[in-house]
Amino acid sequence: MSGVDFLNLLIAALLLAGVYAAMSVGMTIIYGVMKIVNLAHAGVLMLGAYFVYELYDRWAIDPLLGVVLAFPVFFLFGIGLHRALIRRLPPSDQPTLASLLLLFGLWLVLQNLGYLIWGNADRAILTPRTLSVLHLGPITLPAVRLVVFGGAVAALAALELILHRTWFGRAVRALMQNRDAGRLAGVDVEGTARVAFGMGIAFAGAAGGMLAMLYSFSPDFGSPFLLRAFVIIVLGGLESFAGVAAGALILALLETFSIQVLPAGYQPAIAFSLLVVALAVLPEGLAGLWNRRRRFT
Amino acid sequence: MTSAEAGGKAAKAAPFAAVLLGVALAAVPLFGPGPNAIRLLFVTLVWVTASVAWNILGGFGGQVSFGFAVFYGLGAYAGAMGLNAGLDPFSSCLLGAAVAVVASLAIGLPTFRLKGPYFAIATIGVSEAVRVVMTNLQTTGGASGYRVMEHGAFHQLQHFYSALALAAAAVAVSVAVRRSRLGLALVAVREDEEGAADLGVNPLRTKLLAHAVAAALTGAAGGVHARYAAYVNPQGEFAFAISVAILLMPIIGGVGTLWGPVVGAGVYGLVHEEIIAAFPQLHLLIYGSLLILIVLFEPAGIVGLASRLVHAVKSRRRGRVDAAAP
Numbered sequence: 304m305s306g307v308d309f310l311n312l313l314i315a316a317l318l319l320a321g322v323y324a325a326m327s328v329g330m331t332i333i334y335g336v337m338k339i340v341n342l343a344h345a346g347v348l349m350l351g352a353y354f355v356y357e358l359y360d361r362w363a364i365d366p367l368l369g370v371v372l373a374f375p376v377f378f379l380f381g382i383g384l385h386r387a388l389i390r391r392l393p394p395s396d397q398p399t400l401a402s403l404l405l406l407f408g409l410w411l412v413l414q415n416l417g418y419l420i421w422g423n424a425d426r427a428i429l430t431p432r433t434l435s436v437l438h439l440g441p442i443t444l445p446a447v448r449l450v451v452f453g454g455a456v457a458a459l460a461a462l463e464l465i466l467h468r469t470w471f472g473r474a475v476r477a478l479m480q481n482r483d484a485g486r487l488a489g490v491d492v493e494g495t496a497r498v499a500f501g502m503g504i505a506f507a508g509a510a511g512g513m514l515a516m517l518y519s520f521s522p523d524f525g526s527p528f529l530l531r532a533f534v535i536i537v538l539g540g541l542e543s544f545a546g547v548a549a550g551a552l553i554l555a556l557l558e559t560f561s562i563q564v565l566p567a568g569y570q571p572a573i574a575f576s577l578l579v580v581a582l583a584v585l586p587e588g589l590a591g592l593w594n595r596r597r598r599f600t
Numbered sequence: 601m602t603s604a605e606a607g608g609k610a611a612k613a614a615p616f617a618a619v620l621l622g623v624a625l626a627a628v629p630l631f632g633p634g635p636n637a638i639r640l641l642f643v644t645l646v647w648v649t650a651s652v653a654w655n656i657l658g659g660f661g662g663q664v665s666f667g668f669a670v671f672y673g674l675g676a677y678a679g680a681m682g683l684n685a686g687l688d689p690f691s692s693c694l695l696g697a698a699v700a701v702v703a704s705l706a707i708g709l710p711t712f713r714l715k716g717p718y719f720a721i722a723t724i725g726v727s728e729a730v731r732v733v734m735t736n737l738q739t740t741g742g743a744s745g746y747r748v749m750e751h752g753a754f755h756q757l758q759h760f761y762s763a764l765a766l767a768a769a770a771v772a773v774s775v776a777v778r779r780s781r782l783g784l785a786l787v788a789v790r791e792d793e794e795g796a797a798d799l800g801v802n803p804l805r806t807k808l809l810a811h812a813v814a815a816a817l818t819g820a821a822g823g824v825h826a827r828y829a830a831y832v833n834p835q836g837e838f839a840f841a842i843s844v845a846i847l848l849m850p851i852i853g854g855v856g857t858l859w860g861p862v863v864g865a866g867v868y869g870l871v872h873e874e875i876i877a878a879f880p881q882l883h884l885l886i887y888g889s890l891l892i893l894i895v896l897f898e899p900a901g902i903v904g905l906a907s908r909l910v911h912a913v914k915s916r917r918r919g920r921v922d923a924a925a926p
Contacts, residue, residue: 340717391896398717400664404851405895411844411888419882526840530728533721568736575725 307441314442316552316559318452322513323551325455327532327539328462329506331547334536335479336499338398339389342406344507344532345525346413351377351511352520353421356428366428370454370512374505381504384409385497394492396482410525417522427519451513458509462502463544475499527571534574553577615775618859622768629757638760644869645763646825651849651865652770653817656777657810658847659856662716662790665811667707667723668846670730671700671818673837677740679823680748680832689762693823700819704811712807715793724840731838745833748826759828766824770817771862777813778858786810790856818846841884848887851894854903863902 326348333341354376355369364372388409392402430447437444466472474495477485486492514520514528535554539546558573565573628641650672658664675696682692711722735743777783785806788796793803826832836842845868853864875883898905 340721342721388892388896400662400716400720401895401899403664403717403720405892408888408891408895411884411891415882415885415888419885527728530721530725534725537718566736569732572729572732575729578722578725 310442312559312563314444315448316555318448319559320548320552320555321452321455321459322510322517323531323535323555324548325458325506325513326510326528327535327547327551328459328544329503329510330532331536331539331544332475332499332506333503334398336475337389337496338395339392339402339406340398340533341503341507342403342529343384343409343413345529346410346417347377347380347504347507348511348514348525348528349417349520349522350380350413351508352515352524353417353426354508355512355515356426356520359428359430366430366512366516367450367454370509370516373509373512374458377508378501378505380508381501382497384504385500389500390493390497394482414522414525421522423521423523425519425521428515430516433516447516451516454513455510458506459548462506466544471495471498527574531574534578537578618771622764625764626761629760635756638756640870640873642756642760642763642828643825644866645760645767646821647845647849647869648767648862648865649763649770649821649824650818650846651853651861651868652767652774653814653821654846655850655855655857655861656774656786656817657807657814659850659861660778660783660790661786661807661810662856663712663807663810664716664720664847665723666720666840666843666847667727668814668818669838669840669842670703670707670727671815672822672842672846673730673734673832673834674703675700675819675822676826676832676837677734677746677822678819680746680826681740682823683748683750683827689827692827693762693766693820696823696826697816697820700815700822701812704815705808708808708811712804712811723843727838727840727843731834731840734834734838741833743834745831745836748830748832750827750830759824763824763828766817766820770821771858773813773817774861775858777810782806782809844884844887848891850901852887852890852901854901855899857900857903860901860903867902 329347330341330344333339351373354373355366358364358369358372359366388405389402392399392405395402432447432450435446437446437449466475474485474490477488477490478492478495478499482492511525514524518524531554535547535550538550538553539548554574554577557577558570561570561573625641625645629638650668654665654668675693677696678699679692679696682695683689687695707723707726711719711726714722734740740746777786785796785801788799788801789803789806796806797803822837826837849864849868850861851864852867853862854860872883875886879886894901898908900907
């Protein structure tokens, strides 16, 4: 591999990592505040992809604007889901199987609504941007990946501002550290959880729109990305936003560079192998690590 | 009569009812149903086996796995390859079960370090990874699948009775596990893993053992079905939809109960094709909605709902008697 190839792959991995981080951060918000593993994440990613697609197809709204519009729309969708389903779950400091199965059921419902509405044909969003490439000397940059990366970084920066500069953000961070202490300090647990769930879903929907600009999609679109998102947040320690960035970078680097050594058909198995490696390195498992940290606090 | 007494009576009646059901099913061919009805019953009995097997780990032990298609698929492939290598049907099924057991240990050792939902998600990963590998593995035909070459005439009833025997064996194993030390240890691990460990239960060994038993039954079910279908392929045998079906059946029927998985698989097996035929895009939508409703309102599934109805009817009748007495 020549130096230029290496540089090109490195840049491709970085650009991919931005999207992966945006895709995973929604799961982290929901997990951190509510201790719910959002399996419906895959379904929301898919809905986000079709949302942006429909806006572009019907009214020629630029996909980038579609992603921006996805935030408020999916935020409201998340609030609605919380009101209808999630708040009926008993609160818990540990992730429960009831919540997992509930969200799995929701995933099945969303996915098959997708099949009902859009059929099972693959769709793609093709704009003039899709195929254009920027050349910087020997380095080639696909324009659409650059744009999507910019969008992802902007969204993550906005989230960072919200979490560190607003009362809502403080409430979120307090609940992530300790739900009961947060309640004693006067945090509205139910209200914060509702808004946090809405934000998690908003990020998932918008990330789905970003992914739709890069890949073709069908109603089954979300599942490989759900697995990647889970690997990323596990690598990142489940509740840390910096950890999400690190996990996204690790996965993106591995996936990008593995093309050099592994047949492309095996590539989807990388995410799982990474999970096994993480487990082998941490003998107690990440859940055990999480429990140990809890015992110290 | 208290509910405990009623439960005791029901528990005593259950083996009797089970034997009756088995005999009735065994006698079905005498009444001359068409080959399609026999096929439907055959498929349902394969599902019953897998559903009962899942419940041993997921119901008694509380370890929800999204990865049982791995055992079903490996059992199907191993069974198919055994038949092609000249093994008799029974041995090829055993081979399928053995391969599934080995896989269950290989998967269980790393993933059982994870608890609850983490384990569940890790099994999604295992299932997808195995499917990817099987799709690319050329020795088993890759994505185009693997064909079973069996000489001799096709006897549908032979397949039917082998599936019936396997389902009966699965139920017997499930009852035996539930009554054994292993069953008690599984329930203890489900209720409180750390507490169980403090009382001298080895959670990892308990889970691995239950995983192996469940995998053996599921692998054998895959083998039986592979011989009937005479063809296996990664998109069919290792599909995520298979894992989902094996998880949905016991949950719909009544997770953690002895008979819930049988009821769930019966409903799923017999109704599934009708639903698919009537609503080709809607069937998973229906199951998803059902799952949501069960989690929120009736965690014990159909069996729980039925026992609640029986209780309601009984207490109303008793209320009427009380009101009539001065």
